[in-house]
Amino acid sequence: MNAKRTDLIATIVIDLIVASVVGILFFLLAYILTAGLPHVSWSFLTGATDAFSGAGGIGVQLFNSFYLLVLTMLISVPISLGAGIYLAEYAKDNWRTSLIRSAIEVLSSLPSVVVGLFGFLLFVVKFKIGFSVISGAIALTFFNLPLLTRNIEESLSAVSRSQREAGLSLGLSKWKTELGIILPVALPGIVTGIVLSAGRVFGEAAALIYTAGQSAPVTNFADWNPMDPASPLNPFRPAETLAVHIWKVNTEGLASNAAALSAAASAVLIIAVLLFNLGARLLGTYLYRRVTASK
Amino acid sequence: MLKQYSFEETAVQTFDDKTSLAMKTENMQVFYGENHAMFDANLAFPKNQITALIGASGSGKSTYLRSLNRMNDGIATVTGKIWYHGVNINEPGVNIYEIRRHIGMVFQRPNPFAKSIRENIVYALRANGLKKKAELEERIEQSLKGAALWDEVKDNLDKSALSLSGGQQQRLCIARSIAMAPDVLLLDEPCSALDPISTVKVEETLLELQKKYTIIIVTHNMQQASRISSQCAFFHLGHIMEYAPTGTMFSNPQIPVTQDYIAGSFG
Numbered sequence: 001m002n003a004k005r006t007d008l009i010a011t012i013v014i015d016l017i018v019a020s021v022v023g024i025l026f027f028l029l030a031y032i033l034t035a036g037l038p039h040v041s042w043s044f045l046t047g048a049t050d051a052f053s054g055a056g057g058i059g060v061q062l063f064n065s066f067y068l069l070v071l072t073m074l075i076s077v078p079i080s081l082g083a084g085i086y087l088a089e090y091a092k093d094n095w096r097t098s099l100i101r102s103a104i105e106v107l108s109s110l111p112s113v114v115v116g117l118f119g120f121l122l123f124v125v126k127f128k129i130g131f132s133v134i135s136g137a138i139a140l141t142f143f144n145l146p147l148l149t150r151n152i153e154e155s156l157s158a159v160s161r162s163q164r165e166a167g168l169s170l171g172l173s174k175w176k177t178e179l180g181i182i183l184p185v186a187l188p189g190i191v192t193g194i195v196l197s198a199g200r201v202f203g204e205a206a207a208l209i210y211t212a213g214q215s216a217p218v219t220n221f222a223d224w225n226p227m228d229p230a231s232p233l234n235p236f237r238p239a240e241t242l243a244v245h246i247w248k249v250n251t252e253g254l255a256s257n258a259a260a261l262s263a264a265a266s267a268v269l270i271i272a273v274l275l276f277n278l279g280a281r282l283l284g285t286y287l288y289r290r291v292t293a294s295k
Numbered sequence: 296m297l298k299q300y301s302f303e304e305t306a307v308q309t310f311d312d313k314t315s316l317a318m319k320t321e322n323m324q325v326f327y328g329e330n331h332a333m334f335d336a337n338l339a340f341p342k343n344q345i346t347a348l349i350g351a352s353g354s355g356k357s358t359y360l361r362s363l364n365r366m367n368d369g370i371a372t373v374t375g376k377i378w379y380h381g382v383n384i385n386e387p388g389v390n391i392y393e394i395r396r397h398i399g400m401v402f403q404r405p406n407p408f409a410k411s412i413r414e415n416i417v418y419a420l421r422a423n424g425l426k427k428k429a430e431l432e433e434r435i436e437q438s439l440k441g442a443a444l445w446d447e448v449k450d451n452l453d454k455s456a457l458s459l460s461g462g463q464q465q466r467l468c469i470a471r472s473i474a475m476a477p478d479v480l481l482l483d484e485p486c487s488a489l490d491p492i493s494t495v496k497v498e499e500t501l502l503e504l505q506k507k508y509t510i511i512i513v514t515h516n517m518q519q520a521s522r523i524s525s526q527c528a529f530f531h532l533g534h535i536m537e538y539a540p541t542g543t544m545f546s547n548p549q550i551p552v553t554q555d556y557i558a559g560s561f562g
Contacts, residue, residue, distance in 0.1 A: 166408065169395055171394075184409070291410070
């Protein structure tokens with residue numbers, strides 16, 4: 001067989017593989033959206049759920065998902081930023097660093113349901129916090145930390161060594177070089193990673209069933225005092241998220257239109273995650289232009 | 296096959312007390328782990344002159360240069376003395392950040408920050424506590440003029456430094472260094488990634504800069520060394536073999552290894 005022919009066959013095979021991957025994705029998206037979107041309405045997006053049957057809208061769940069996401073990110077981004085900077089810049093190449101790296105790897109391979117059960121035993125039961133937003137956020141942090149740390153470390157390491165030398169040669173300290181020169185260059189990659197992990201956190205169910213709980217008590221959206229039990233901002237109230245709601249409607253929902261409900265909620269979830277992905281790209285490009293002053 | 300030369304036979308000039316020196320090294324050794332990369336380096340650099348460090352790849356000239364402003368910290372072990380203004384700066388207690396502000400460095404590949412031209416120059420100044428806007432603007436203009444870049448970029452100071460050509464980027468790096476008002480400027484093969492026209496511009500810039508700064512430049516290019524330097528040191532396998540005024544070095548090298556190198560028999 002001549003080189004040209006081999007090349008042609010290889011190209012066709014690779015094209016087919018790519019096409020099938022894209023095809024599967026589009027089939028899934030189209031299926032979920034066509035099944036769910038007809039049932040999505042304004043009252044569905046904002047309405048309250050009937051606690052017994054699971055019927056009704058997903059307003060509270062949608063809010064819970066976002067609130068939990070924000071809390072999770074508030075906890076996990078600073079920690080993983082510190083860990084990522086440490087691993088990329090300060091960690092020496094020795095047994096301790098490789099121990100940290102393997103620990104991160106093990107943490108990232110823990111099944112989310114195990115993380116959820118751990119959170120349940122430690123926070124919900126042992127610390128008596130109960131099913132709550134905060135328990136869920138901490139469990140999700142465990143689940144999120146390793147991937148974020150890895151992403152931040154990789155983004156920082158990808159910045160050329162010569163940039164570091166330039167900073168140091170001007171008499172800047174290592175920390176100042178890191179913060180003012182390396183971090184801005186790495187920022188688009190870091191932000192992309194954060195937004196993508198936000199999408200993952202948004203869709204997570206297993207880790208939340210036992211930590212944030214499966215009930216969405218009616219909250220008073222006029223009450224923004226985080227200390228009030230009925231306030232949506234109260235981090236100690238149970239908070240069923242959208243992904244958990246989908247699971248619950250499908251397993252124990254008593255509503256007559258359970259199938260339509262879960263299809264609609266899935267469509268909303270998928271759209272939110274897609275928006276996160278799109279947002280990650282746009283934000284990454286925007287930030288890169290912004291920090292590097294390139295138009 | 297590389298000819299064997301005796302490391303005992305060297306011809307390194309020294310200066311009398313009347314010559315004012317910018318810096319000097321005494322018995323400097325550099326080790327990369329177990330690997331002994333620089334042997335007994337004794338060089339002195341007269342003020343306001345360009346000194347060229349030449350030699351084949353791996354001869355230790357970059358290693359030597361990077362030790363002068365302690366850029367080898369954490370990479371290599373440097374022993375011996377590095378005298379700068381009567382202070383041995385190769386001591387653990389020395390403030391290396393302060394030292395690097397006085398002894399600037401320009402690298403082989405242009406490495407401007409991924410920021411605007413203006414920010415490239417003022418970032419480190421601001422970090423060192425210079426906040427007055429007028430003074431910063433003044434420094435921008437002075438340093439860009441010093442690096443012969445001002446006319447090309449004065450209308451685009453907010454443009455990304457990465458949009459400049461390679462030669463412009465390298466001159467920006469020089470401007471960035473001299474904006475710190477150093478008194479010694481170390482250049483590590485600053486023209487090796489540039490085209491001939493940009494090279495000429497950088498060389499003209501350096502010739503102009505030696506009036507204010509002491510310049511030590513590592514170069515691969517012997518023509519460049521003869522064009523711009525007043526003193527020239529020849530490195531071979533981690534040893535400084537010969538150090539002499541550039542004219543003497545190129546017209547009348549003292550020892551066989553320099554003679555062969557300059558004649559082009561190796562390297």
